[in-house]
Amino acid sequence: MTDATPADGGFAASAANDDMDMTGVNPLRLNEVRRRVSVVRDYIALRAPTDQDRIDHAAALGLSVNQFLALVRAWREHGKAVAISGAGAAKGVPRPKSARNLPSASKAAAAAVIAKLGPDVSLVETVRHVKQRCGTLRVATPSRSTIWNMVMADRRTRGANGREGIVVSRCQVRLPVETDDGVAFPTLAMAVDLKTGAILAAAMGDDAATASTIVDGLECRVAGGAVLVDADLAGPIRRRSEVEFTSMKPSAARTHTARTLGRGFGSLELIFQPSRAIAPADMLRSIKDAPLSPEDARRLIGEQIGVHNAARGAASAVLSWAT
Known part of the structure; x- marks a missing residue:
């Protein structure tokens, strides 16, 4: 120095x-x-x-x-x-239209339909039911994107879909982090309880360390129902545990996670479709914005998982930040 x-x-x-x-x-x-x-x-x-x-x-x-x-x-x-701390990163950026811009009657109608349908109904079906309800009430129908945002917000808040089981998937966290190869979104492996929405285990690092952490979470918490595992993690997990599980395509595992967590946990958003996400560096909109250090990212992710689980009355997650 x-x-x-x-x-x-x-x-x-x-x-x-x-x-x-x-x-x-x-x-x-x-x-x-x-x-x-x-x-x-x-x-x-x-x-x-x-x-x-x-x-x-x-x-x-x-x-x-x-x-x-x-x-x-x-x-x-x-x-x-x-x-x-002053203004946030998006100062001066127009706020996107959302449910907050809707007439209260439209918002209430859409919210009631979404709550009744549950998380397993497709967006197409959800939009159809919302249109029918709003037409009956003769109120404005929210846009498709607004309905989708409301669906994801409902999942995030409710954090449960009523099904027994656990899903293990890998998602990216929407945080620009400084790495040796430039600014990137960190990849997080998680075991999520499908019924309660609690995060049982989470890890960042190589497959061996990640698998060991996920196994710790599974063996401590498996109480019933199917265990669904991202195929990319299936081999390492199988070598470390006798827990029975069903392997599935990574995209399918992420879909199950999205249906349970919505957009993310705590104050953090998850990226379920990396190909459609903006570039990490594009999140830095102000000259005072800066990517997080890996240490800050790990600390923040761990804190927000704790916030998420506490809101559900769940135990702390098993965490590993091996590099």
Whole structure:
């Protein structure tokens, strides 16, 4: 490590920020928020800051003096990173149309139909039933994409489809992460309880480590019903466990996971069809956005799995971040 002067004017993010509670902070702004905290703490540590100190510290963050002092006040009042995190990555980007833009009667009608049909009904059938219901009530029918978004939101919130069993699949997490080969979405293997929506085990890493983690989750929690396994993981799992399971195409396993979790878990979204996803680097829309480090990504994914399971009254998942 060198002693070169940081590009921000001398106020580098301190190691003390590494253990800071980043709850509520946009993941793409973790580095920026750590830098803000470091500069604000440096300023507050001054016994008698001068006008020049205020100018220098504000300039280090690319802010006006008034903007910087507003951060200082927010930090002093709340002492939390989220208090000075500022706008998210999508500032200035038009919000997509969604159920929030629908008339309340249309939204209520579609939501009632979706809840009644359950997660195993196809989108085509769901759209048909929603159109029929909205036509009967003489209210506007949501678009196909809006209905699909409502279906996925319902699955994510309800987190259960009433069927006994477990599905093991691999999905990508919609988080741009810095790797040796550039910015990429991390791949996560999961064992998910089809009935409750709880995540039993999750792992990132090579097939051997991933399989061992998934097996730990399966052997601790299998209570009945079919165990469905992504064919790419079937061999490694079979070599480590006597749990009986049905191997299926990776796409089919992801479909079962999507029907149970919806778009994802906690605050994180999953990518079930990688070929249709945007490029990871395209998520960085602001000059202050930055890809996550592998360590930050693992920490965030683990935290959000915990949030997801806690909301379902489920035990902690078996986790492995082997590389």
